Amino acid sequence: MKILVCIKQVPDMESRFKPDSQGTWFSEADLAFRMNEYDEYAVEQAVGLKELLGDSADITVLSIGPDRVVEAIKKALAMGCDRGVHIPDAAVHGKDPWQVASAITAFSQGKGFDLIFTGMQSQDRGSAQVGITVAELLGYACASTVVGFEYLEGSVVVRRELEGGGKAVVRMPLPALVTCQLGLNVPRYPTLPNIMKAKKKEISTVSLGELLKEGPLAETTSFYPPAKSGGGIILEGDVAELADRLIGILKEKTTVMR
Amino acid sequence: MKALLVCEYREGKLLDTSYELLAFAERLGADTAIVLVGDAANVPRYSGKVHLAHVAIYGEYNPDLHKELILAAVDRENPDYIIFQHSSYGWDLAPRLAAKLRLAQVSEVVAIAGDGFEVGCCNAKMRRTVKPSTAKAVITIQTGAFTPQGEPQGSPTVEMLDVAAAGKVEFIGYEPAEEKDIDLGKAEVIVSAGRGIGKKDNVPIIAALAKAFGGELGASRPVVDAGWVEHSHQVGTTGQTVSPKLYVACGISGAIQHLAGMKKSDFIVAVNKDKDAPIGEVADVLIVADVMPFAQALTARLHK
Incomplete structure (x- = not known):
């Protein structure tokens, strides 16, 4: 069983975002980066499957981006992936989902991956396109927004999350791609021995130029904060004082304090 | 300008969010046609053309087949925009269509911006404007962002859609949401x-x-x-x-x-x-x- 996991590195979402000098994406100054949360579920699911199947499973983890993304690859290796692939690109934020998917597809072609795991979306761009597009380009069966996963000899049964909390249960033959949603599993923390072991695992580099022959189909023309809908009051200060002020407001504006 | 709206149908019902697609098309100033995998008794209240494929044949979730059906409707209508809800149905199908047609896709649009479409990013803390580079585009809209004005009215002209294709994904069934013991x-x-x-x-x-x-x-x-x-x-x-x-x-x-x-x-x-x-x-x-x-x-x- 050959497994590919595609991961992205994104900024901590608690950060304050400011436009970069071109005004089309965020400035990276002062931002701390980590593995995209949805991709952690993808890594965990792949590693969980390998534990079930034993050493016959081999997991490749791939990431496109500047040198810092090697940190995310190392984390995935420490969680249990077998080998890493880094496709260096300092300007990956300027590539549209079509280009990213095209590069992943070119990398995957002819490698015979039975299963590909991706996050359902990235936390920063949030387009929810790349995984599904890769499946379409490779001709793989695909289910998105997966919150349940079971491997059954030659096929997978997955649960897709629906609005309202219900789920759709579907079966797919291999090769298949699933995009992973919050709730699928609880990603493990890499242990110290596994972090040490991961240092010996191979991280190879593939040049983007060899893989990407496609131009963009869409472009980001500006990046900006949402227009404030207004009306809200912002209160700061000592907590006891804030509690008093809030009670005063609630007495005035609502009927719940009677 | 013409927009093909992909309505949603689940567990025997047309979803009300379908009318948000019409509200969005109206903001765009586009002529519309609808494509729906559903049944004739549950078509939207709408004065226009509905390309209808029988859910009894094509199923409620069969993305490969639904893609082919929508492509058949695209052939008939030649739309400038193909529009979905950004929902478990829409975000799953839209990239398949866009890849097949090699069109730009803009995901989860919240507003029409000057030279493109406004979408959320960075966990909804920021926005960006995305402009398709292709003449036509696939769009998903955020649920609740475009609310219909007034009650929808009309009865559509229905044209049946059929394709011969097989899907890779087999739908087994629905699991209901967990019981709510607290209301x-x-x-x-x-x-x-x-x-x-x-x-x-x-x-x-x-x-x-x-x-x-x-x-x-x-x-x-x-x-x-x-x-x-x-x-x-x-x-x-x-x-x-x-x-x-x-x-x-x-x-x-x-x-x-x-x-x-x-x-x-x-x-x-x-x-x-x-x-x-x-x-x-x-x-x-x-x-x-x-x-x-x-x-x-x-x-x-x-x-x-």
Whole structure:
């Protein structure tokens, strides 16, 4: 069983975002980066499957981006992936989902991956396109927004999350791609021995130029904060004082304090 | 300009969000046609053409087949835009169509911007304008962002759609949402816990604040998924939709899925240490503070 996991590195979402000098994406100054949360579920699911199947499973983890993304690859290796692939690109934020998917597809072609795991979306761009597009380009069966996963000899049964909390249960033959949603599993923390072991695992580099022959189909023309809908009051200060002020407001504006 | 609207049908019913597609097309100033995998008794109230494929033949979820059906409708209509809801159905199908047709896709549009479409990014904290480079494009729109004006009317001209194709994905069945043993819909006050409360041990402190208000405990999705609070307390798209007299969001950043479940509350108080958290957009009062000390101070104050 050959497994590919595609991961992205994104900024901590608690950060304050400011436009970069071109005004089309965020400035990276002062931002701390980590593995995209949805991709952690993808890594965990792949590693969980390998534990079930034993050493016959081999997991490749791939990431496109500047040198810092090697940190995310190392984390995935420490969680249990077998080998890493880094496709260096300092300007990956300027590539549209079509280009990213095209590069992943070119990398995957002819490698015979039975299963590909991706996050359902990235936390920063949030387009929810790349995984599904890769499946379409490779001709793989695909289910998105997966919150349940079971491997059954030659096929997978997955649960897709629906609005309202219900789920759709579907079966797919291999090769298949699933995009992973919050709730699928609880990603493990890499242990110290596994972090040490991961240092010996191979991280190879593939040049983007060899893989990407496609131009963009869409472009980001500006990046900006949402227009404030207004009306809200912002209160700061000592907590006891804030509690008093809030009670005063609630007495005035609502009927719940009677 | 013409738009092909892909309506949604689930568990024997046309989804009401289908009318939001029409509202969006109207903002675009586009002529419309609809494509639906459904049944003739459940077509939208609409004066135009509906390309209808029988759900009995093609199933409610069979993405490869639905893609082929939509492509057949695209052939007939030659639309400039193919428009979906950004939903479990729409975000799953849209990239398949876009890849097949080699068109730009713009995901989860919240507004029409000058030279393109406005979409959220960075967990809804920021926005960007995305401009398709292709002459035609596939678009998904955020649920709730384009509300229809007035009651939909009319009866469509129906043209049947059929394709000969096989799908790779086999639909087995639906699993219902977990039973809700707590009806948050009846609560006058809901105090909800989000990831910002830090740890499971802090849940009782938020529950105590809810009790001090005479209300119920709510929760955001990450807190439920982490097993800190039971699913029956979850507020949002995959939980309950509520509109109490007072909603207090403690340590909830305000993902769109959560906002959709509580933004109609009469009065919203958000407690968050991040002044820029998107929950601030819907809050009447945003308390910028560490959540736990504030919750304890407020509970103490209510008991006075």
